[in-house]
Amino acid sequence: MKKIALIPARYAATRFPGKMMAVLGGKTIIWRTYESARNTGVFDEVMVVTDSDVIYNEIVSNGGKAVMSKKEHESGSDRIAEAVEDMEDVDIVVNVQGDTPFTQKEPLEKLLQVFEGETGKNVQVASLMQVLTDWKDIEDPNFVKVVVDKDFNALFFSRSVLPYPRDKAVNTTYYEHIGVYAFRRSALLQFTRTPMSPLEAAEKIECLRYLENGISLKMVVTDYMGVEIDTPEDLERASRYLENK
Template sequence: MKVTAVIPARFASTRFPGKPLALILGKTMIEHVYRRTLAAQTIDQVLVATDDQRIFDEVLAFGGEVMMTRGDHPSGTDRLAEVAAKIDTDIVVNVQGDEPLIVPQMIDEAVRPLLNNPALQMGTLCSRIDRIEDYLSPNVVKLVCDQQSRALYFSRAPIPAPRDIPAAELGQRLNELNARRHIGLYVYRREFLLRYPLLPQTPLEILESLEQLRAMEHGIDIHVALTSYDCHGVDTPEDLQRVAAIMQRENLSL
């Protein structure tokens, strides 16, 4: 099966306009994401999907593949589906364009379940939560899974919620919860991805503002792979400085 990674990249951003073109140790963020994605063993092709000519030109300049997409997509999934409709592939991986330290093995961990099980239509990643601040934060999406690693629910609320652990003891007993953080890397069977944006929005999706709940509310299983790797997303210029410092400290520059 052919696996294509697509990196949606928009120039507009409320907190950080022009983020994909921000420089990190002399190279743009989109180049860092592209090259790390290309290093994943399960990936056959990497494409950047953008509606901005500046990003388009930058990807061509460093030798990457890029596709211009419409500018009126309501979500990254819609942009992904437009690309999927135009290419010959079996599996599409949505890699966030603001993860310049994405670890190639993380992508492989998310993709391999779909390669091994033809019945799976969608997959994603999670990691363990080890800070009480993350468990309580509505900005950190949590999830719970069944015994076969299928997602049961995603929420901004603290889940699972322990009935018998006092709130004052949560910080010390967090490991008892087996709480997991969702990582926004998605893997789709191409045929399902083409249908996904056409599914009607669902009540829980709207309530939590979590698009993956739409798939679950329509009866689609989401396989969740547990990773031990960390994520270092960039939402602000301050995040960019932090990522650059990590690259220098750990000699991770391209």
């Protein structure tokens, strides 16, 4: 199977405009993300897909690979789908969010493994999640929560506390959805041809489009993946994480 990583990156982020070009430990966030994905060694190719000349030049001038997207997109998956439209030799596409500068090898290997063997033939989309233990994070809408069935297929994603602990005596595990997706190429192209769904529009969580259209997402539990940078406060957390690392 040919496996590629595509990193969608737009400049005009709502909560943190220009965050991809913010500096983290002497390097821009987008370059750190590209570099960490490439250094895992699990992909045949790594590429940034962007609507920004600034981001494009940042990647190419440092020796990386980037392509310009032709139009505005509702989600990162829509953006990378444009890029793979003509890549007919690609089997698995991994969407690595541009604001995840600490991408690691082991979680990506676990994610790709779910597509292998007999059981993997039925998997169309997979993603990562990690355990949340701090109640402040569980309540934070910037942390997308996911609940799963006994086979670790996603049941729902939400920015709200999910599940709600009405009975506090029940030992509940909370999972944070990590925005790294793996798709079969056909599933990704089908996604971008399907209109935005109502729940996706309300929550601003793109994977709800799959669930609303009856497509399962296989979830993979991983250890801590570092810091996803959505806000200036996250950048401060990432700086502290990098110093400690």
